[in-house]
Amino acid sequence: MIEIQEELLNSLKEIFGDRMKLERDFLEKYSRDETAELEGSMPGIVLFPLTPEEISSVMKLANQYKVPVTPRGAGTGLSGGAIPPSGGIVLSLEKMNRIIEFDEENMMITVEPGVITNEIQKLADRHGLIYGGDPCSSDSSTIGGNVAENAGGNKVLKYGPTGYHVYALEVVLPTGEIVQFGGKRIKDVTGFDMIHLLIGSEGTLGIVTKITLRLLPKPKYSVALLAPFESVEKAIDAVPKLMVKSGTMPSSLEFMDRSSIQSTCKFLNIEFPYSDAGAHLIIEVEGNNKTAVSDDYERIGDICLEEGALEVFVADNRNTREKLWKVRKSIAEALSVYSPVHCMEDVSVPMARIPELIKGAEKIAEKHGLEMLSFGHAGDGNVHVTFVKGDRTEEYWKAHLEPALIELYELARDLGGCISGEHGIGLKRKKYLPIILDESQIRLIKGIKRIFDPNNILNPGKIVDL
Ligand SMILES: Cc1cc2nc3c(=O)[nH]c(=O)nc-3n(C[C@H](O)[C@H](O)[C@H](O)COP(=O)(O)OP(=O)(O)OC[C@H]3O[C@@H](n4cnc5c(N)ncnc54)[C@H](O)[C@@H]3O)c2cc1C
Incomplete structure (x- = not known):
């Protein structure tokens, strides 16, 4: 474990005051994420910055004293990205959680990284818009963590993963420089596409401190279908057929097997239709024209039945749709319990x-x-x-x-x-x-990491070892 020098601690204390935490109980919480099979690793300290300038100072000091820094959002990650394997500093972005600007004219929102994803979804919804990113962890994960992981989720089919919605980033580089990438323009081929290099880089190339997301018009009608199948095989065989034959692009097409459903229903203490079926599909379609939406879901329902669905249930109001999604979104939690x-x-x-x-x-x-x-x-x-x-x-x-x-x-x-x-x-x-990935691809990843982070200070030991 890396030791944090007294001098470094004093400098950080001057900047952070009581936003610097050293207590063991506290550090424990920041030693792990939600990856079930990975053990935690204790950080030396946890810092709660409020500005990019504070983060910049941390990175400059970390380079000077050669102490690793691990950025962290809400710690819901499922690959150990926020675990500090050799201790050092955990930089929690939780308190940088302001909505900076809601720009209705440009249909863009600019936020700090610690904003919980669901808050962005709710705000957009109040303005008749949607934010297309929708990980199952949307009510607990941060948008900064979503950007760092290029989080997917339930609407990727129609709207793409997090990266599709990001138009500008402010990033503190591992060396401490604060850099602005992109802007509210839709098109930009000026130089390399740095934004999409940073998205999904798992907090190894920079700390994201500001994010501009594009919002989209909210479809007027949305219907979810629930189709139970006798076996996993039948349900999963239906998936490509539904996509090709339905002539529409569902916004979601989710799959849950019997064990997933049964443990989640037990966890939520609810009944679910055909909970002893081999597997269920949830298919959601949306659009602005009521007749077109109902044509689409009827066609999809028919294909499900042709492919062996035991029945097709239609959830055409917000309440029933939310109940369905509650089950889908709670599978991982139920799994952790049972x-x-x-x-x-x-x-x-x-x-x-x-x-x-x-x-x-x-x-x-x-x-x-x-x-x-x-x-x-x-x-x-x-x-x-x-x-x-x-x-x-x-x-x-x-x-x-x-x-x-x-x-x-x-x-x-x-x-x-x-x-x-x-x-x-x-x-x-x-x-x-x-x-x-072959040797050339891994060499490129390592080379890019070295250019961004010559001292291997930011989130070392993730993705590749240098
Ligand atoms: C119940 C549950 C359901 C989930 N469902 C989905 C899903 O549907 N789709 C999906 O993609 N994922 C899902 N996940 C995984 C997880 O929620 C996502 O990876 C999410 O994006 C992590 O966000 P976080 O704020 O918790 O980040 P953390 O776990 O804290 O960090 C994740 C990574 O991002 C880095 N990081 C965090 N903030 C920043 C920042 N501001 N700048 C730079 N790097 C940063 C960290 O260093 C780390 O490498 C789920 C997890 C759980 C527990």
């Missing part, structure tokens, strides 16, 4: 290969004698295959998880996919990166 020892994966493949992914993953689980459940954003090819320890011994779990993971990643690669669609590499998948 199966605390698990490994939630995030493989992503081209949409048409999703049936092969699920069937292959089931075979891998069976071969290694592991329990498996799956849920996720099937319409965009991103499924959270999750291995569960259940009543297996610790030794069994440890010995079989690793080879199962490697086979899952190789399967995703061979299907034209990747090892993480939205949760990132962080600490969790670092050693598996060579399964999916």
Whole structure:
């Protein structure tokens, strides 16, 4: 563990006063994120900056004293990105949580990184607009964390991941310079696309201190369908057919298997139709024309039935839609309660290969004698295959998880996919990166990191080791 020198502590205390925390109980909370299988690592101190200038001072001091700095949003990450593996400084962006500007004329909003995503969604909604980013953690994760992870979520199919909505960033570089990238212009090919290099860089290239997001007109009508299927196979086989044959682009096409549904219903203490069915799909369509929306959902419903759905339920008001989504959005939480020892994966493949992914993953689980459940954003090819320890011994779990993971990643690669669609590499998948990226790609990542961060001070040990 890196020791924080007395002199450095004194300088930081002068800047931060009681926004610098050293108490053990406090540090513990900042030692981990939501990645079930990763242990925490204690930071030496936690700082709560309020301005980019304060962050700039921290980075200059950190370079001078060679102490690592780990940026942190809400700590909901699922790849260990906010864990400080060698201690040092955790820089929590929680208190930088102001909405800076709501620019209705340009349909843009500018916020600080600690704003909870859901606040942006609610504000946009009040103005008849939407923010298209919608991770299942939207009521707890920060927009800064979403940008750093290029978070996906439930509406990626229609609106794209977080990065599609970001038009400008203010960033404190690892060396302490404060840089503005982009602006409210829609088009910009002036130089390299630095914004999209920073998005998804998992807090390794800079600390995001201001974000400008584009908002979109809110569709007038929105309908969600719930389609239970007898088996996972039938549900997942229907996904590419729905996408190709329906002649419309759903805003969401989510998949939940029986174990996911049953544990979530138990967790929420609610009843769910056909909760003993093998799997359910949630399909949402939206638009401005009521007749067109109902034509779309009727066609989608018919295809579901042709593909073997046991029934199709229509949620056409806000209340019933929200109830449906509550179940989908609570799966990860229920999993943490009922199966605390698990490994939630995030493989992503081209949409048409999703049936092969699920069937292959089931075979891998069976071969290694592991329990498996799956849920996720099937319409965009991103499924959270999750291995569960259940009543297996610790030794069994440890010995079989690793080879199962490697086979899952190789399967995703061979299907034209990747090892993480939205949760990132962080600490969790670092050693598996060579399964999916070749030497030249990894050399480029390391080279870019060195240019941004010559002393390897910002979030070291994430994505790649230098
Ligand atoms: C129940 C649950 C559901 C989830 N659902 C989804 C989902 O649907 N889609 C999805 O993509 N993810 C999902 N996640 C994962 C997680 O919520 C996202 O990765 C989210 O973007 C993390 O945000 P955070 O504020 O918690 O960031 P943290 O976990 O605190 O940090 C994540 C990474 O971002 C870096 N970081 C944070 N803030 C900044 C900043 N301002 N500047 C630079 N780097 C920064 C950190 O160093 C770290 O590497 C879910 C997690 C949970 C627990």
